Amino acid sequence: MRVLLAVIVKEFLQLRRDRKMIPAMIIGPLVQLLALGYAANNDVTDIPTLLADQDRTPASRALVDRFLGSGYFELAGSVDSVTDIDPWLIRGQAQIAVVIHAGYGEAVAAGRAPRVQVIADGTDSNSAIVGLGYASRILSAAGAEMVRASLRHGAPLAGTAPLEAAPAPAGRVDLRARIWYNPDLRSRWFYLPAVLALVLMLVTMILPSMAVVREKEVGTLEQLIVTPLRPWQLIVAKLFPFAVLGMFDMLLITTLVVFLFGVPLRGSLLLLALLTALFLMTMLGLGLLVSSMVSTQQQAMMSAVFLLMVPMIYLSGLIFPIENMPRPIQIVTYAIPLRYYANVIRGVFLKGSGLAVLWPEALMLAAFGAGVLALASLRFRKSLD
Numbered sequence: 001m002r003v004l005l006a007v008i009v010k011e012f013l014q015l016r017r018d019r020k021m022i023p024a025m026i027i028g029p030l031v032q033l034l035a036l037g038y039a040a041n042n043d044v045t046d047i048p049t050l051l052a053d054q055d056r057t058p059a060s061r062a063l064v065d066r067f068l069g070s071g072y073f074e075l076a077g078s079v080d081s082v083t084d085i086d087p088w089l090i091r092g093q094a095q096i097a098v099v100i101h102a103g104y105g106e107a108v109a110a111g112r113a114p115r116v117q118v119i120a121d122g123t124d125s126n127s128a129i130v131g132l133g134y135a136s137r138i139l140s141a142a143g144a145e146m147v148r149a150s151l152r153h154g155a156p157l158a159g160t161a162p163l164e165a166a167p168a169p170a171g172r173v174d175l176r177a178r179i180w181y182n183p184d185l186r187s188r189w190f191y192l193p194a195v196l197a198l199v200l201m202l203v204t205m206i207l208p209s210m211a212v213v214r215e216k217e218v219g220t221l222e223q224l225i226v227t228p229l230r231p232w233q234l235i236v237a238k239l240f241p242f243a244v245l246g247m248f249d250m251l252l253i254t255t256l257v258v259f260l261f262g263v264p265l266r267g268s269l270l271l272l273a274l275l276t277a278l279f280l281m282t283m284l285g286l287g288l289l290v291s292s293m294v295s296t297q298q299q300a301m302m303s304a305v306f307l308l309m310v311p312m313i314y315l316s317g318l319i320f321p322i323e324n325m326p327r328p329i330q331i332v333t334y335a336i337p338l339r340y341y342a343n344v345i346r347g348v349f350l351k352g353s354g355l356a357v358l359w360p361e362a363l364m365l366a367a368f369g370a371g372v373l374a375l376a377s378l379r380f381r382k383s384l385d
Contacts, residue, residue, distance in 0.1 A: 004233045011241045015211075025207060029199040029249050030256075036195050037188065037261050044130040048076035050085060050094035057105030063116070063142060067098060072134040082117075089121045096120050096131045108146060181350045192263050193345040194318045196253045197338060200276070201309055204246040204283040205290075209300040212238060212291035235377050239284045246280045247273065257349075266352030272345070275362055279341045281369025289376035312338040337368040 049067065053060050067073045076094045079085060088094040099117040107114040118135045120128040182189050215221040229237075250273065257263045265272075286308055294300045313319060315329065316338035322330055333339050340361040347353035347361075355362065 004237060008237045008240050011237055015241055015245075025203050025245050025249070028202065029195075029253060032199060032202075033192075033195050033253055033256055036198075037192055037257075044127050044134075045072055046074040047072060047096050047127065047131045047134075048094045049073040050076055050088045050097040051078040052080070052082060052085060052097060052099040053078065054080070054102040055100050055104040059105035059108045059114075060100045063100060063104070064098075066138050066142060067135070070134065070138055072131070073098075085119060089119070092121075094121070095127055096135065098135070188261060189263050189350060190346075191319075192257045192261055193349045194342065195257070196250060196276075196345055197279075197316075197318060197341055198313070199249050199253055200246050200280065201283055201312070201338070203249055204242050204280050205287040205308065206301060206304040208239060208242045208284060208287035209290040209294075209304050210297045211242075212288065213294060213297050213300045216291075216295065217297065231380070232377070235288065235380060239288065242287075243277075243280055243284060246283075247276065250276050263349060265349055267348035267354065271355060271358070272348045275341070275344045275348075275358065275365060278362060278365035278369050279337065279344075282337045282365065282372050285369065285372035285374075285376040287376075288380055289372065292376065292379040312336050315339070316342050318342045337365060337372075340364045340368075 051064060053064060068075055073096065077088065079088070082099055085094075085097045085099075089097065097119040099119065101115040101117070104114040104116070116139060118132060118139075120132050122128045179185060212221070254265065254269070254272070258265050287304065290300055290303050290308070294303055315322075315325075315333045316336050317333065318338060322333050322339070325333070343361050344358055344365075347358055351357075
């Protein structure tokens with residue numbers, strides 16, 4: 001153990017002397033967190049909206065005020081005809097167009113269903129879907145008020161059903177939607193915990209592989225081989241500093257995510273640390289495996305990024321929902337360790353899940369970590385031989 005401790009101290013000293021490695025492990029994660037924290041946001045507000053009010057009555061202006069007062073839409077301009085909408089959408093000056101057809105106010109006064117059309121620019125599908133959802137919610141609320149007003153006057157709107165006018169009769173569904181864990185549907189709460197996984201992959205998979213290969217390039221690895229070190233001691237000494245830095249980055253990122261961006265940590269920090277340690281075993285093993293298969297730092301970085309990191313990010317559910325993937329791809333995702341860690345970080349952060357819920361993920365991470373680390377160690381020992 002004294003020999004092992006001496007080599008670990010040597011590795012820490014070597015990391016401290018490397019002027020490029022420390023910024024990559026400390027400053028890099030901070031920059032990545034801040035960039036993604038402020039940029040990765042799918043919440044859609046102030047949608048540029050084009051208005052085509054062909055009615056120009058107090059009723060139509062009231063509907064326009066509903067749109068602009070909601071905080072979701074911002075008036076980009078107005079036109080007189082539907083045919084004038086297309087240039088605005090093509091130039092990107094508007095993403096949504098609201099067309100209030102002539103006769104809107106007369107239809108509202110007469111108790112008939114008025115005509116309103118919403119046109120969205122589908123090139124940005126996310127903004128289009130969200131914008132149409134906001135518009136539908138506003139129009140539904142306006143329609144419900146019309147129904148209540150018409151019922152008070154004893155004349156229900158033609159072609160409509162009373163909405164919230166009276167207690168739900170027998171056989172009618174009374175829907176009351178509630179959103180748990182993320183009541184405001186903030187996309188930042190979904191993405192920011194994912195930064196933790198990205199940082200850990202950088203620190204414990206890419207950088208270790210490059211560090212080991214760099215020693216091959218400069219010839220210091222051969223000097224270590226001729227010492228009385230056993231292969232397992234060399235492996236542990238090489239990986240231990242990166243494991244410590246990974247846990248440090250986990251605490252750093254978690255602190256910033258919670259206190260800087262306001263993402264709640266509803267679960268146990270200790271449980272998150274323990275399951276993170278299991279995930280680190282897999283990442284360290286993959287980094288060691290890459291280092292045993294390549295001979296230059298460029299090869300190590302390219303292999304780790306394009307063959308391992310990028311596919312894991314795409315197929316883990318960290319960014320794209322696994323349920324939306326084709327069935328064969330969904331089966332492949334079960335072999336992605338990041339899939340299970342993604343469930344861990346979102347379960348601990350947002351749902352407050354404990355080990356009673358996350359034990360399947362813990363078992364899979366432990367199995368992946370032990371298997372990959374054992375395979376990488378055998379491969380690395382063979383390369384030493």
